[in-house]
Amino acid sequence: MFLNKRLVKYINFAQKYNNLAKQKVDIDFIINQSIKLFRIKTYHNTSMSDIAEACGLLKGSLYHYFKSKEELMGKVIIAVHEYFKTEVFTFAFKEELNGVDRLQLLFEAAQIVFVNKKTGKMYGNMGVESAMVISDFTPLLQSFFNDFFLALKHIYQTKFEESIAEELAERSVAEIEGSIMLSRIYDNPQYIFNTFERLIDRIR
Amino acid sequence: MFLNKRLVKYINFAQKYNNLAKQKVDIDFIINQSIKLFRIKTYHNTSMSDIAEACGLLKGSLYHYFKSKEELMGKVIIAVHEYFKTEVFTFAFKEELNGVDRLQLLFEAAQIVFVNKKTGKMYGNMGVESAMVISDFTPLLQSFFNDFFLALKHIYQTKFEESIAEELAERSVAEIEGSIMLSRIYDNPQYIFNTFERLIDRIR
Amino acid sequence: MFLNKRLVKYINFAQKYNNLAKQKVDIDFIINQSIKLFRIKTYHNTSMSDIAEACGLLKGSLYHYFKSKEELMGKVIIAVHEYFKTEVFTFAFKEELNGVDRLQLLFEAAQIVFVNKKTGKMYGNMGVESAMVISDFTPLLQSFFNDFFLALKHIYQTKFEESIAEELAERSVAEIEGSIMLSRIYDNPQYIFNTFERLIDRIR
Amino acid sequence: MFLNKRLVKYINFAQKYNNLAKQKVDIDFIINQSIKLFRIKTYHNTSMSDIAEACGLLKGSLYHYFKSKEELMGKVIIAVHEYFKTEVFTFAFKEELNGVDRLQLLFEAAQIVFVNKKTGKMYGNMGVESAMVISDFTPLLQSFFNDFFLALKHIYQTKFEESIAEELAERSVAEIEGSIMLSRIYDNPQYIFNTFERLIDRIR
DNA sequence: AATGAATGAGAATTCATTCAT
DNA sequence: AATGAATGAATTCTCATTCAT
Numbered sequence: 001m002f003l004n005k006r007l008v009k010y011i012n013f014a015q016k017y018n019n020l021a022k023q024k025v026d027i028d029f030i031i032n033q034s035i036k037l038f039r040i041k042t043y044h045n046t047s048m049s050d051i052a053e054a055c056g057l058l059k060g061s062l063y064h065y066f067k068s069k070e071e072l073m074g075k076v077i078i079a080v081h082e083y084f085k086t087e088v089f090t091f092a093f094k095e096e097l098n099g100v101d102r103l104q105l106l107f108e109a110a111q112i113v114f115v116n117k118k119t120g121k122m123y124g125n126m127g128v129e130s131a132m133v134i135s136d137f138t139p140l141l142q143s144f145f146n147d148f149f150l151a152l153k154h155i156y157q158t159k160f161e162e163s164i165a166e167e168l169a170e171r172s173v174a175e176i177e178g179s180i181m182l183s184r185i186y187d188n189p190q191y192i193f194n195t196f197e198r199l200i201d202r203i204r
Numbered sequence: 205m206f207l208n209k210r211l212v213k214y215i216n217f218a219q220k221y222n223n224l225a226k227q228k229v230d231i232d233f234i235i236n237q238s239i240k241l242f243r244i245k246t247y248h249n250t251s252m253s254d255i256a257e258a259c260g261l262l263k264g265s266l267y268h269y270f271k272s273k274e275e276l277m278g279k280v281i282i283a284v285h286e287y288f289k290t291e292v293f294t295f296a297f298k299e300e301l302n303g304v305d306r307l308q309l310l311f312e313a314a315q316i317v318f319v320n321k322k323t324g325k326m327y328g329n330m331g332v333e334s335a336m337v338i339s340d341f342t343p344l345l346q347s348f349f350n351d352f353f354l355a356l357k358h359i360y361q362t363k364f365e366e367s368i369a370e371e372l373a374e375r376s377v378a379e380i381e382g383s384i385m386l387s388r389i390y391d392n393p394q395y396i397f398n399t400f401e402r403l404i405d406r407i408r
Numbered sequence: 409m410f411l412n413k414r415l416v417k418y419i420n421f422a423q424k425y426n427n428l429a430k431q432k433v434d435i436d437f438i439i440n441q442s443i444k445l446f447r448i449k450t451y452h453n454t455s456m457s458d459i460a461e462a463c464g465l466l467k468g469s470l471y472h473y474f475k476s477k478e479e480l481m482g483k484v485i486i487a488v489h490e491y492f493k494t495e496v497f498t499f500a501f502k503e504e505l506n507g508v509d510r511l512q513l514l515f516e517a518a519q520i521v522f523v524n525k526k527t528g529k530m531y532g533n534m535g536v537e538s539a540m541v542i543s544d545f546t547p548l549l550q551s552f553f554n555d556f557f558l559a560l561k562h563i564y565q566t567k568f569e570e571s572i573a574e575e576l577a578e579r580s581v582a583e584i585e586g587s588i589m590l591s592r593i594y595d596n597p598q599y600i601f602n603t604f605e606r607l608i609d610r611i612r
Numbered sequence: 613m614f615l616n617k618r619l620v621k622y623i624n625f626a627q628k629y630n631n632l633a634k635q636k637v638d639i640d641f642i643i644n645q646s647i648k649l650f651r652i653k654t655y656h657n658t659s660m661s662d663i664a665e666a667c668g669l670l671k672g673s674l675y676h677y678f679k680s681k682e683e684l685m686g687k688v689i690i691a692v693h694e695y696f697k698t699e700v701f702t703f704a705f706k707e708e709l710n711g712v713d714r715l716q717l718l719f720e721a722a723q724i725v726f727v728n729k730k731t732g733k734m735y736g737n738m739g740v741e742s743a744m745v746i747s748d749f750t751p752l753l754q755s756f757f758n759d760f761f762l763a764l765k766h767i768y769q770t771k772f773e774e775s776i777a778e779e780l781a782e783r784s785v786a787e788i789e790g791s792i793m794l795s796r797i798y799d800n801p802q803y804i805f806n807t808f809e810r811l812i813d814r815i816r
Numbered sequence: 817a818a819t820g821a822a823t824g825a826g827a828a829t830t831c832a833t834t835c836a837t
Numbered sequence: 838a839a840t841g842a843a844t845g846a847a848t849t850c851t852c853a854t855t856c857a858t
Contacts, residue, residue: 025817042338044248048853060855061818069853132388134246141389167398170386171379174399178382182374185345194371195378228842252828264830265843273828433838450746452656456832468834469839477832540796542654549797575806578794582807583783586790590782593753602779603786637821659848673822675850 027065030055031079034072040124043073043134070136077140085147088113092151099158099203106151107196114180115189122183148173159203172199229259231269235283238276244328247277247338274340281344289351292317296355303362303407310355311400318384319393326391352377363407376403435473438463439487442480448532451481451542478544485548493555496521500559507566507611514559515604522588523597530591556581567611580607637667639677643691646684652736655685655746682748689752697759700725704763711770711815718763719808726792727801734796761785771815784811 033054037046048069052059066072091097091105116123132141152172156165179195237258241250252273256263270276295301295309320327356376360369383399441462445454456477460467474480499505499513524531540549560580564573587603645666649658660681664671678684703709703717728735764784768777791807 047851049851058819059853060820063854064817067854132385138389138391145386145389170395170398171402174382174386174395175375175379176382177385178378178380181381181385182349182378185342185349187342191374191378194374198375251826253826261842262844263828264845267829267831268842271829455830457830466840467832468841471833472838475833540793546797546799553794553797578803578806579787579810582790582794582803583787584790585793586786586788589789589793590757590786593750593757595750599782599786602782606783660850661848669821670823671849672824672851675852676821679850681849 025055025057027075028079030057030062030065030072031075034076035080038073038076070134073134074137074140077137077144081140081144081147083113084110084144089147089151092154099155100200102155102158103152103200103203106155107200110176111189111192111196114183114192120189122187122189145173156203168202175199229261231279232283234259234261234266234269234276235279238280239284242277242280274338277338278341278344281341281348285344285348285351287317288314288348293351293355296358303359304404306359306362307404307407310359311404314380315393315396315400318387318396324393326387326393349377360407372406379403433463433465435483436487438465438470438473438480439483442484443488446481446484478542481542482545482548485545485552489548489552489555491521492518492552497555497559500562507563508608510563510566511560511608511611514563515608518584519597519600519604522591522600528597530595530597553581564611576610583607637669639687640691642667642669642674642677642684643687646688647692650685650688682746685746686749686752689749689756693752693756693759695725696722696756701759701763704766711767712812714767714770715764715812715815718767719812722788723801723804723808726795726804732801734799734801757785768815780814787811 030051034046034051037050037054041050048062049059051072052062055062062072066075088106088109091102091109094102094105097105114123115121149169153162153165153169156168156172159165160168175195176192176199179191182191183189234255238250238255241254241258245254252266253263255276256266259266266276270279292310292313295306295313298306298309301309318327319325353373357366357369357373360372360376363369364372379399380396380403383395386395387393438459442454442459445458445462449458456470457467459480460470463470470480474483496514496517499510499517502510502513505513522531523529557577561570561573561577564576564580567573568576583603584600584607587599590599591597642663646658646663649662649666653662660674661671663684664674667674674684678687700718700721703714703721706714706717709717726735727733761781765774765777765781768780771777772780787807788804788811791803794803795801
């Protein structure tokens with residue numbers, strides 16, 4: 001190597017300086033950018049290049065964070081799951097509220113994920129459809145839906161006994177997911193809204 | 205036209221005979237093979253090569269029948285839709301039966317598509333999930349779900365007035381689709397069975 | 409064969425009847441359709457399918473007339489050559505006219521091939537460019553240009569001695585071909601017109 | 613900026629050094645290899661595979677540099693244009709020389725492109741013919757011929773007034789291009805040589 | 817951590833040509 | 838003569854992944 005050590009040091013310093021100027025790139029940032037892209041373009045139609053570009057990185061650099069696109073997708077699903085846990089399902093366990101209020105808050109929080117508040121239109125593809133298409137991710141989806149189910153069951157238990165609460169929860173999850181699907185197919189959020197209303201009425 | 209009818213008939217027959225003699229496959233065969241593959245492997249993970257192989261053809265030969273993979277997928281969705289029209293939705297309009305029976309028959313016919321009777325397990329991915337991921341196919345999916353909705357509405361109208369029948373139909377479609385999704389995610393047809401039972405109970 | 413002879417006869421008759429209704433398809437017809445297509449779309453961008461379609465035939469049927477696309481192209485070049493011989497170059501040998509008139513008539517006839525009289529715009533690609541790109545056709549092109557050269561030389565010999573007439577002919581061919589090229593590149597027939605005028609002036 | 617200029621220089625140098633170390637080829641190398649192939653084999657008969665092989669790369673690697681074969685061809689035409697600007701047309705503007713000398717030098721430089729000095733034979737097909745066949749490239753060809761025309765006009769203006777210089781330039785371009793075509797068709801550079809001589813005589 | 821050139825496998829598609837009928 | 842299904846080789850292009858620097 002013909003570059004002397006002092007120079008190398010300067011270069012490293014300069015690079016660090018440049019990086020500081022850029023958007024901080026960490027795993028979470030990449031995951032969030034990926035979520036955005038997957039929603040708009042689908043897992044299959046989003047290339048590692050696209051993701052890299054959205055992160056201000058180059059393709060190869062992503063492989064420092066994830067050893068494959070599938071691993072990244074897995075992390076994305078987990079991140080979405082985590083979001084739902086802390087921002088949506090959590091309302092189910094606000095013991096200071098009654099069941100109706102909890103359900104209402106939970107649905108309001110969920111809505112944000114699917115419906116663009118400004119335009120009133122459906123957001124693009126959610127991870128679920130993309131994920132369903134890849135069987136490797138079923139355990140992660142199962143885990144997600146377990147939590148979804150448990151949250152609703154917990155709310156229903158404020159009014160019903162366990163076995164009924166369980167049945168209601170299962171039905172509700174199915175109804176909600178089905179209506180999300182319809183909303184997306186018809187590009188009309190009304191199906192979700194109707195379902196949410198119906199479910200709230202039912203618990204009343 | 206100077207050819208008499210009997211002759212035309214003979215000619216048609218002769219042509220058919222010719223076709224049978226040379227033709228290795230026909231469009232319907234390709235579509236059916238494609239459906240099988242798409243169910244197992246997903247639209248994205250099924251290559252034209254795979255389809256060709258399943259048909260005993262070479263890749264290029266498929267392009268006699270479909271000018272692109274997307275066109276083939278479109279035809280696949282239409283074929284599934286057609287199947288549902290003639291084999292599933294049709295029970296909704298058997299006016300000689302009561303609503304409960306119609307629903308029961310319709311659900312039984314639908315089940316066959318999703319659940320492997322022999323193994324009792326879920327079949328693989330259906331076109332719907334694949335299709336959802338490609339926005340070009342939404343009109344076809346809308347058309348499918350329109351028919352699904354109308355069939356259920358027609359059944360519910362045997363017991364309820366129109367506006368209620370409509371609401372019930374919408375709910376039912378959502379519930380069914382959601383439960384199919386859950387059944388697939390948990391690889392357990394029980395969710396669909398439960399939903400079908402519940403819906404039949406409800407109309408009783 | 410289960411079809412009786414009488415029937416076969418009828419069928420043949422019926423087919424013949426159908427054919428009579430169609431455009432008569434013979435080699436010249438195919439060649440003319442091909443010329444049209446090659447001019448618009450280039451040799452490389454015109455498929456045998458395109459040609460067949462333009463002739464009301466199916467791809468495979470073309471192979472009754474030409475054993476390959478290249479052979480067809482060869483025949484096309486020859487046909488164009490023939491056209492030029494009988495419709496364009498021929499004016500060079502109208503011994504009853506003077507040189508100027510012959511040149512004028514020859515150029516007028518040539519113009520028709522390159523410039524659309526109605527729109528005043530250049531026609532698309534001529535065979536020459538397409539042909540140049542395939543070295544197998546150089547003998548045919550040489551033959552074409554030999555005749556072109558001889559025609560002009562013959563005209564020039566009405567005013568000049570042989571060696572000068574030869575030189576002028578060679579120059580003229582080059583100038584004309586170059587200006588056709590420019591006219592095509594700039595999509596403006598003026599370059600050809602200018603050249604024709606200049607050449608007529610020169611002989612005067 | 614806290615990095616002093618000397619450092620920046622070093623860094624640039626270091627980066628260049630890095631690039632040299634890893635890079636197998638660069639854009640210019642690919643373009644030059646492509647020019648060679650297009651000349652011998654035509655744009656249509658040269659595959660991306662051929663080009664890759666000529667560059668010691670794999671097919672896919674080319675797409676780092678060009679997003680399509682057409683883009684590559686565009687760059688090739690521009691490169692040829694650039695070559696003509698700096699190596700051929702440039703002689704037109706050597707104000708210290710008289711018109712005859714400029715023309716002579718320009719033609720000598722041009723000859724090198726078309727005629728193999730060693731064998732005395734014509735080189736294969738040049739990009740121009742290939743390009744002519746693809747309408748997307750006409751703007752690039754127009755730009756090329758604009759410069760060609762301006763160079764010749766500039767030379768003619770040493771002896772003639774502008775309008776005459778213009779006419780002569782247009783004629784000369786046509787004559788040269790036409791004679792290149794003839795030289796190629798007859799595989800005999802004499803046509804170009806004759807034209808060049810004639811044009812030089814004319815300006816004398 | 818980041819680069820980005822290179823890989824290499826595979827995708828969809830095109831098309832001239834063949835051939836049994 | 839005509840069909841048109843089938844071939845099969847080639848072509849452009851994509852993309853996840855690797856790796857030397």
